[in-house]
Amino acid sequence: MKHIVSYSGGIGSWMTAKRVIEKYGKENVLLLFTDTLIEDEDLYRFIDETVKEMGTEYIVTSDGRTPWEVFKDVRWLGNSRVAQCSYHLKQKQAAEWIKANYSPDECILYLGIDWTEDHRRKAPTKNWAPYRVEFPMCEAPYLSKQDMLQALDETGIKRPRLYDLGFSHNNCGGMCVKGGQGHFIHLLKTFPDRYKWIEGYEKEMQQFLGQDVTILKRTKNKVQENLSLETLRKEYEAEQLEQIDLFDFGGCGCYVDGEEKALISCGG
Ligand code: SF4
Numbered sequence: 001m002k003h004i005v006s007y008s009g010g011i012g013s014w015m016t017a018k019r020v021i022e023k024y025g026k027e028n029v030l031l032l033f034t035d036t037l038i039e040d041e042d043l044y045r046f047i048d049e050t051v052k053e054m055g056t057e058y059i060v061t062s063d064g065r066t067p068w069e070v071f072k073d074v075r076w077l078g079n080s081r082v083a084q085c086s087y088h089l090k091q092k093q094a095a096e097w098i099k100a101n102y103s104p105d106e107c108i109l110y111l112g113i114d115w116t117e118d119h120r121r122k123a124p125t126k127n128w129a130p131y132r133v134e135f136p137m138c139e140a141p142y143l144s145k146q147d148m149l150q151a152l153d154e155t156g157i158k159r160p161r162l163y164d165l166g167f168s169h170n171n172c173g174g175m176c177v178k179g180g181q182g183h184f185i186h187l188l189k190t191f192p193d194r195y196k197w198i199e200g201y202e203k204e205m206q207q208f209l210g211q212d213v214t215i216l217k218r219t220k221n222k223v224q225e226n227l228s229l230e231t232l233r234k235e236y237e238a239e240q241l242e243q244i245d246l247f248d249f250g251g252c253g254c255y256v257d258g259e260e261k262a263l264i265s266c267g268g
Contacts, residue, residue, distance in 0.1 A: 001024075001028065001106065001107065001108065002028065002029075002030055002102060002106060002107040002108075003020050003024050003028055003029045003030070003107070003108055003110060004029075004030045004031075004032055004098060004102070004107050004108070004109050004110065005017045005020055005029060005030070005031050005032065005109075005110045006032055006034075006094060006109070006110065006111050006112065007031035007032055007033045007047070007051075007058070008033065008034075008112065008170075008171060009033070009039060009043040009044075009046055009047050009160060009170050009171065010112060010160075010169060010170050010171060011145060011148045011149055011152065011159075011160070011163065011170070012112035012113075012114055012137055012145070012148065013112040014050055014148070014152060015112070015137060015143065015148040015151065016110050016111070016112040016136050016137055017029065017031055017050075017054060017056070017110075018054070018151070019136040019137070020110050020136060021054060021056060023136075026054060026055050026056045027056075029054075029056045029057070030056065030057040030058070030059060031051060031054070031056055031057070031058045031059070032059050032061065032094060032097065032098070033047060033058070033059070033060045033061070034060075034061055034062065034063075034089060034090045034093045034094050034097075035060055035061070035062040036062075036066060036067060036085065036089045036090070036171075036172055037062060037064075037065070037066045038066045038067060038068070038172050038173050038175065039171065039172065039173055040160070040161065040162055040170065040173040040174065042160055042161040042162070043160055043162075043170055043171075043173075045158075046157070046158070046159075046160040046170075049157045049158075050155075050157060053155060053157060059097065061093055061094070061096075061097045062089075062093065063088055063089045063092070063093050065088070065089065066089075067083075067085030067089065067172060067177065068201055070084060070085045070088045070089060071084070071085065071205060072205070072208060074088075075208075075209060077177075077202065077205045077209070077213040077214070077215060078177035078178075078215070079177055079178075079213075079214070079215045079216070079217070080177070080178050080179070080180065080215070080216070080217070080250050083176075083177050083178055085177070095128075098131070104130040104131045104132070107131070108131075108132045108133075108134055109128060109131055109132065109133045109134070110133070110134050110135070110136060111124055111133060111134075111135055112135075112137055113135045113137065113138065114135075114137035114138060114142075114143070115137065115138045115139075115142045118138055121133075121135050121138065145163075145168075149163060162174055165190050166186060166190065167183075167186065167190075168183075168249060173191075173194060174186075174187050174190065174191060174194065175187065175194055175198050176250075177215050178250050179249060179250040180216070180245065180248030180249050180250030181216060181218065181227070181232060181244050181245045181246065181248045182244075182245060182246045182247050182248045182249045183248070183249045183250050184215075184216065184229060184232060185232070185236055185244065185246060186249075188232075188233055188236065195229070195233065198215075198229060199228075199229040199230055199233060202214060202215060202228060202229050202230075203228075203230070212226060213226070214226040214227055214228045214229070215229065216228075216229070216232065218245065220243075232244065
C-alpha cells in the first residue's frame, strides 16, 4: 500500500507528511508536488530540504501552464469566487498522475486540511471516491500553524520565507487570486514588483476578454462593485484607508472550488 501525501510546500502538508511517515514508515510514503510554476523561489528550497530530510519517494508533476496561462485558456480571470487554476494545475494534475500509477486499492491519499477546516473534508472525500482520502491534521494532537512551524524549527530547516514575511499561505508566490484586499495590500508592501506585475496582468485580461473583470470585488453602499488592483493601489498610496478592508485576507479555497471537483489543495 502506498501512502501518497499531497505535498504543496505549505507547512500543513509538511506536518501531514511527518505524521504519515511516522505511522507507516518512509519507504511506504510518496510525496506528490503539483507545481504551478509561479511558486516563490524559497518554496522550492523548502521542498528540496524537507524531502531530503524525510528521505521518501518524491514526485513532481506539472500541467506545464501557470495560473495566468490557464485564465487565458478558460477565458476567465480567477478571483476569490472562482479560480480554475486550482482545478487545472493542482486537482486535475494530481488526479491524472495518481490514476495513471495507482489503483484505488493500491494507495491512500492524504491532504493537509486541518481541524480548523474540518468542513472542507467532505468534497475531496466524495470526489476522490473510490480512492480513499485521509486528513491526519484533523486528528489529535490538534496543532496550530504556529505549532507546526515550531516543529519545523526543531529540524533545523528554515521556514518558507513567505510565512515570516506575513503571508498566511506559501503558495503561488504570494499572488493567490483568492486573496482579499488585505492580502493584496500586503503583497504591494512586501513584493511591489509582483504587485506591479499582477496589476498589469489584470489590465491585460480586461483587454483580452473585452470586459471590466477584476480579481477583487467590494461592497460599497450595499452595492457590490469590481475593484481593480490599480484602484486599490492608488487608494492605498493616497492613504484612503477607510475604503480598504485591510482585514480581508481571503483564502485559498482550493478544496471547495465550484465547477471543479475539489480533489486536492493548493496548500497552505
Ligand atoms: S494558490 Fe491560488 S492562484 Fe495558486 S493555484 Fe491555488 S487558487 Fe490558483
